[in-house]
Structures are given as structure tokens and as C-alpha cells.
Amino acid sequence: MEPPQQSIAQEKMRLQEHLLLQQQQESQQSAQSRSPASGSNTVPMTEEDLESSPVHSQLSPAEDQQSPAYSPAAPSQQFPAYSIPRVPVPAPVYNTPRSPTPPPYSGPSTPAQEPAPPEESQAGGPKPPPRYPGLPALDYRLYNPPLFDLSPDKTAIKSTAAHLSTSADALVAIIRQQATVPPKPQIHIVGRRGASPTSGRVDFSIKLNLLPLLVPDDPRHRIDYLRCVGPGEVAFRGGSKPSTQPEVEGDGSLDAWAAKFVADTASVKAFALERVVVNLDVDWLEGQIRKLVVGMRYPGTVAVSFPVTHSRVVVQNPDRVNKFITSVTGFFAGKRKYEVVKAVWPFATMPKGSEGDGRRCAVQSEEVWWREWRGPIRYAIATKRNGWVTVEDKLEALMEGTPSTTPADVDWGPDY
Template sequence: MEASSQSAAEEKMRLQERLQLQEGHESSMSSQSRGPASGRNTVPMTEEELESSPVYDQQSPLYSLVPDQQSPPPSQSAIPRRPVPGSVPGPVPRPVPESGLEPVPRSPTPPPYSGPSTPAQEPIQPHESQTGGPRPPPRYPGLPALDYRLYKPPLFELSSDKTTIKTTAAHLSTSAEALVALIRQQATVPPKPQVHIVGRRGSSPNSGRVDFDIKLNLLPLLVPEDPRQRMDYLRCVGPGEVAFRGGSKPSTQPEVDGDGSLDAWAARFVADTASVKAFALERVVVNLDMDWLEGQIRKLVVGMRYPGTVAVSFPVTHNRVVVQNPDRVNKFITSVTGLFVGKRKYEVVKAVWPFATMPKGSEGEGRRCAVQSEEVWWREWKDPIRYAIATKRHGWVTNEDKLEALMEGTPSTTPADVDWGPEY
């Protein structure tokens, strides 16, 4: 019994020593294969661990296994894993493939119905987003480069005949600086000169049936495409020139101190204590030979054997800017006061828009037109005008008519082709 007990104790001691040696060997192997900076785990995984592992995926589209020529091929039980990087502040770096892995190339073609790379909106201009200044005037292809917002600015009203814009804003009647700034700004846009041709048959020139009534716009003839070629300027009345100088009637008096500039007249207007007073800017067109154009138009109509009376005129719209002091009570009271007491008018400044540097007939002295001469304009427009009259149009003759004449040719408008009908 004693021998049996002794052998059992010795066998137990040998087993404990063997277990201790095995545990030490496994601990050594673990410390060598699970280093903190190794980035790999070479401990064999069970099939359940392999299937449930979120790190390694044989179907991953980003990386694929390739043999590493610099390192020995891993054993079948060694399963490479991608390290999970920690959260580092700053821009996210692009993933770098590990040794034994390479990125799978991606197609440069975007998926269908992908959104735009930039927002679909107009870019914000620097002056709008940073300085908050006024927007630049919009540009309209085919029209002169002008700030068309000035034809009807805020606090102004346009008259029914489209000739005058008027305001009773208080600051323009009490501040000479504000008034001068307004006048200079309004002088940068021209008036709208037109050609108006009316053919009428009846007992008198102003009654009866109107066969045709057409208009043409001459404003583009005042504004060259190159801003450096513009001829417009601002002028005030000179000594001895008859004008409304702060009274109810035109006169050559009074004169203002200094050089008679716009600033001096604006200061005089602001200092005026009249109950009703008004300061006006007039836009005028000069050096356009209207008589020559009227003669060409009448010759054209006569050649078409028109049996009625033709009226040719050159109206001008958008040609006045009026600043009046605020109404004391309402517009009616102001009108009655101005009627009985009289309105003090200041019409001492004009915005001059020359059609040419000199009147027609001065070509020998170097006459230069802002855009084109009267002869060139007539050659371009006579066929559209003839066709509009022959078709008895009531309305505008525009660039579309000229374009049709150039591209398609104007239909025949000989006298025999026009049926003017009965007289009444």
C-alpha cells in the first residue's frame, strides 16, 4: 500500500511539472506572436471565429489577397487581418494597403443618376457676399449696355405718357449732396427717341381711318458698344440763357455764385423756402437730322401710291426727371397751392446725348456719329418700313423685321401689290 501511494504521488508531481512547462511554452509563444505593434494575429482561429470575423471578408471589394514577394507565404492557418486605426483628429488619410494586399481598381464612371458635384445655383458675387454693396446692372444681349433700373427707380413714379419720372422724397429736397448724386446718376442713361409714322384717310388729318401706325426705336443710335466712344455729357445753363431759374416763368436771372455748376444750383434749390418747388433734369438728343429722315420716309410712301395723309414725328420718352418737395398735406392741396401761388421751377441742367459730333452737312469738318449715320440707318431699315406700311401694320418695327429682310428677303411691295381699299 505504501509503495502504491508513493508511485501515485510521484506520477502526480511529474504531471504538474509537465503542465507548468507547457504553460510556460504557450506564454512565450503568445508574447512573440501578439506584440503590441505587430499589426498581425497569427494565432489559429476556429471555423466559428473565421465565419463571424468582421475584419476579414473574402468578398471585400477594396482589397484582394496577393502573394507577398518580400515575406514568406503565411501558413494555411495564418489569417491576415487589417489593423483598425484609432481616431486621429484632422483629415482622414486614404487607406494604405497592407503587405500582401493591393487596392482593387475602381471604375472612373460615376453611377447613373448621380447628383452634381457643385450646387446648381448662381455663384455669389464677391461684392454681394463680402462687402454687401449694390449689384452691378444686368446685361441683356442685343440691347445697349445701360442700367435700365434707372428708368424707374424706387420712390419715383412714371407718368402715363412715359416721358417723366417724379419723386417727392424729402431727402432730395433737403440735401444738396443727395440731389447732385441723383442727377449725375440719372444722366448716365439716355432718353428714348422714336420715329412715328401714321397713314390716315379721312376728312381731316386728325380724323378718319388709320391705315398704318408704326414706330421705330432710335435709342441704340445713341449708345456705342465701346463705352469709351460715348459722347454724352452734362451741362448747366450759361449766362444770359433763358431757363426756369427758380421762378414760375423762364428768365435769364438770377445767376448763381461761382461757376454756375450743378452743385451751386442744387444748393440754391435746397435753400429755397417756397411751399412748392421742383428741380428737373432734361435728357435731350442733338445732331440728329430729323428733316432728312422725314424726307426719305415721305418719298418712300409716295412711291407706294398711298392715297391718304402721312404724319411723321420724332417723339422722345423717358426724357425728364423731376424732384419736388414733399406734399404738405396731399397731392391735391399741393396742386391747388402751386396753381394759385405758383411753383418755383429749376430747369437749369440737361443731359446731352449727341447722335453725332456735329449736325448733318458738316462731314467736311470731321463729323463722327456715335453708332452710324442717318444714311446707313436708312439703308438698313427702309425695306422693313416699306413692308410694314404695305401690310398696314399697327405697332413696332423691330430687329426681327430687319433680320427677316436680311435672311429671307422682303416680299415684293410694288404699288400694284398694295390694295389700299376704299377711301372710307
């Protein structure tokens, strides 16, 4: 009977050979099914390696039953375990995610995010009005809409579209739409020298736009409104002359006046919307301007005016033949005028001098505006400008300082 240690060693050797042959068979099958370029983690043994192995047969069932259980805790000192060399396989290279932060001084990685247009514009409806940074939030398309013509002096737009004279609903809709934009109030300052205030050499002629003073940045703070003529108020009520008659049935609303205009059978008739500015103290502003010019020792005559453009919207019935025939017919037979509605754009809630009663300005008061524009106006007059004084002049005065314009600095030249 063999010693126990020798029997255990033979048992372990046979098990190692059994495992080795099994790995060899699996490796050969894998090598046959793969291409040479696919790679493998094990190296199959050659026939010479197999012949040089200590054992070539598997355990018989009888020997397997007589052999004691294999214990890995008792390694053999005589037969070291056979290890199969492995070929190192490089780790797979994955695409690392790109950092969402762009490198310094690079352009944007995605287009600028624009606000999504309303659903009605996506469905083919009217597009929303464009917005222009630095300008009041208004729909500027309404100042020169389709089917309307702008007058040469830029004071009125006029349409002879037939549907506006035959449909009260269409007329009311266009009037309410046009009332949402204000007129354009301005200041004109002209200095001239000559035989009369309207002739001679013009030394300076400057203009300023006051429209931004009517539209606050927050639409919720707007104080404009639509107003119809009241009882006993003199206006063009469907005749050729102003009168207090006739009245319309009902509450005298815009709808009632539009219905009366559409029902009028006159050969020439016109319905007008007037945009007006109220509660702006033009007398105080004119006094400040004249005081400024006198302080500059200007030797000529100064004219200060406050014209208003884009102030009227006129709807007239279509021409029967042409414009000439219509004008002749209107001249002899008279034109039926309906000037009964106004779009009121207050500079302030009350006239100047009513601060104690809670006067509130739409944007800023006359005093604040004058403090901001006094320097640019003085500099424009001193440089004898012919054109607009804009926000760029105000920006230069704030960023660079307005140049000195003392009376001694201005050379007005010889009189003639």
C-alpha cells in the first residue's frame, strides 16, 4: 500500500493534467472559430508540450473513488502547479465625452437662443412685432401699414380700401390697432439772421425726438387711452363743418360712430383717428431753450416749435372714377367728415403745476429731461449743427463730457 503523501501527490498531478487538457481543447476550438486577428487570452500547448507533460491520461472511476478529496490548502512541494502564460490585451479605447465648457475666447458652441415665436406665427398667423433694443417697445409696422399711403409731410396715413368703408367691424379693428402706437412729437430750434425771421442765413437748425417720453419701459405703466367725442363737444360729426350735432344712438362709442359712417351714403366721406399728446408743458421747455440761446450771445432770431408727425389715420371711401374726380366732387358737394375719436397719449397724468395732486409722468418730468439734454443741445447750437440731436450726443456727454461752450468760445461770424 502506497504512503498517503505519495498518493495525494499523484492525485493532484492527475487533476492538474485533467484541467490542462480541458483548457487546451477549449483553446483549440476557439482558435478554429476565430480569425488570427481576433486575438485570444490563452496560448494553446503544442504536441511537444503535451508529450513532455508528466501525465497523459485521465483518472479512472475506481481511482477517483479511492483518492481523497482535493484540498488546495495543502500544496505539493514536489510538483509545482503548471501556469499557462497569457498574452496581454490592450484596454479598449472609448470616446471620452467633450466638456460642455468652451475654451477661452472661443465662439459659442451652439447658436444663440432666441425666444420661441407664438403659436399663431408657427401656424401661419400674423407674426409678432420685432423688437429693437434701445427703442420703445412698439409695433413700428403700424406707422406705414399695407393699403395705406404716408403723406409727404409724414403727418398722416390714408387708405381708400373698400372694406374699411363698408364694414363697421373692419373699421373699428383698424382704428383700435392704430391707437396702440403714439404720434411723434418733436422740438425744432432754428437760428437765423436776416431781414425777417423767415429769411436770411440759417446758423443752426436742430431737432429732437420726444416720442420716447410717451412710452414707459414697462407696458403695464402706459397711460394712453382711446376717447370719443362727448355730448355738446364741437367736432366733425359727419358734416363739412364742426358742430355739436348730430349725436349717435347708444353710448356714443366707437362702434356706434363706425356704424353711422358705414351707413352714410355720401359720395365722398372720411373717418379719421387723431393721435394727440397732452400734459406736456411746451411753454416751460421753450422758455428754457430761449434762455440757453440768449446766454450764448446769439445775435440772430430763434424760432422754437413743437411739430407732431404721424398724428392722423384717415379712412376714405374708394374713388368713384379717379382721385381728381373725387377731389372735385368733394370740393363742390362737400366731404362728409367724421373726426370723433382720438388716441390720447399723455406725457403726464396732469398738467405741469399739479404735482401736489399726484402728477405722474409716463417716463420722466420736463425738468429731468432738460437736465439730461441741456448740454447736448448747447453743444449742437455752438457747433452750428443742421440735423438731429440724438441719444449719441447724450452718450458722448455722459462718457466723455460735453466740451465747454461759453459765449467766448462761439464765433457767430459777421452780420449781414
